[in-house]
Each structure stands twice: as C-alpha cells, then as structure tokens.
Amino acid sequence: MLSKTIESALNKQIRIEAESSQVYLAMAVWAEVKGLEGISNFMYDQSDEEREHMLKLVKFVNERGGHARVSELNAPNVTFKSFKEMFEKLLDHEIVVSESINELVHISLQEKDYATHNFLQWYVAEQIEEEATARTILDKVNMIGDDKGGLYLFDRDIQQLTVNSAAQTPTA
Numbered sequence: 001m002l003s004k005t006i007e008s009a010l011n012k013q014i015r016i017e018a019e020s021s022q023v024y025l026a027m028a029v030w031a032e033v034k035g036l037e038g039i040s041n042f043m044y045d046q047s048d049e050e051r052e053h054m055l056k057l058v059k060f061v062n063e064r065g066g067h068a069r070v071s072e073l074n075a076p077n078v079t080f081k082s083f084k085e086m087f088e089k090l091l092d093h094e095i096v097v098s099e100s101i102n103e104l105v106h107i108s109l110q111e112k113d114y115a116t117h118n119f120l121q122w123y124v125a126e127q128i129e130e131e132a133t134a135r136t137i138l139d140k141v142n143m144i145g146d147d148k149g150g151l152y153l154f155d156r157d158i159q160q161l162t163v164n165s166a167a168q169t170p171t172a
C-alpha cells in the first residue's frame with residue numbers, strides 16, 4: 001500500500017510525464033510544419049514514449065492501492081526560433097525530468113518504500129539514456145550551425161536514431 005506522501009509524489013510525476021508527451025508533440029508538429037519529416041517522426045516517437053512512461057506510473061499507483069490522478073496540464077511551447085533552440089529545450093526539459101525522478105527516489109527512501117524505490121530504477125536508467133541522446137543530438141546540431149545541406153542530412157540521419165532506439169525497446 002502506498003503512503004499518501006508517495007502517492008502524491010507519484011501523481012506529480014504522472015503529470016510531468018504527460019506534460020513531457022505534450023512538449024514533444026508540440027516539437028513534432030513544429031518540425032512537420034517546417035518540412036523536416038525525420039525530426040518530426042523522432043519527436044512523435046518521443047511523445048509516444050513519454051505517454052508510455054506516464055501509463056506505467058498510472059498502473060503502478062493503482063496496483064498498489066492508490067488512485068492515479070489525471071490532471072490538467074501546462075501548455076508547452078509551440079514555436080521555436082530555430083531547430084537549435086528546440087533541441088536545447090529538449091535537453092533542458094530532460095534535465096528537469098531527471099531532477100524530478102531523483103527527488104522521487106529520495107522520497108521513496110525517506111518513506112522506506114522499497115517497492116517504489118525498485119520500480120523507479122527503470123526511470124533512473126531511462127533518464128540517463130534520454131539525456132545522452134539529447135546531448136548527442138545537440139552536439140550534431142551545433143556542428144551543423146546554419147548549413148541547410150547539413151540540416152537536410154541530419155533530418156535523414158535522425159530517422160536512423162529513431163530506428164535504433166525503437167529497436168532497443170523490446171529488450172529494455
């Protein structure tokens with residue numbers, strides 16, 4: 001059975017994951033409108049993944065005798081000055097999410113809730129991977145700068161990145 005403290009902390013994370021899904025959905029839409037299909041598909045996939053993260057938490061809270069809360073969400077940014085700015089925001093966002101997961105892990109230890117602590121390790125690992133991906137992308141975007149040809153190739157390459165991360169999902 002979840003303590004009220006843990007239940008409310010997990011519900012806060014449910015909201016953050018749902019907002020993450022919206023953040024990436026907005027990025028997917030913006031990239032699609034700009035004609036960059038690879039980047040857009042990558043963001044649509046990220047958005048789906050965040051929804052999965054949210055659902056995993058929802059199921060966990062309900063299974064352990066809590067009540068998962070479906071709450072209102074903050075609206076995401078829907079426009080960006082450049083692709084560079086968009087990917088910077090992506091990394092910033094993942095860092096904020098990692099901090100939130102770390103805080104949740106801390107609360108689970110304080111509450112001596114080892115089942116929740118164990119469950120959260122998947123999120124800890126996931127955040128390491130997502131931050132690393134965001135940093136890799138940002139490095140590439142910084143190399144490209146304003147070069148249109150580079151952006152074209154990057155748009156094609158990022159589809160490969162999507163394929164790789166999708167291929168890892170079943171074994172994760």
Ligand code: OFO
Nearest residue numbers: 020050053097130
């Ligand atoms: Fe939910 O994994 Fe990133 O934010």
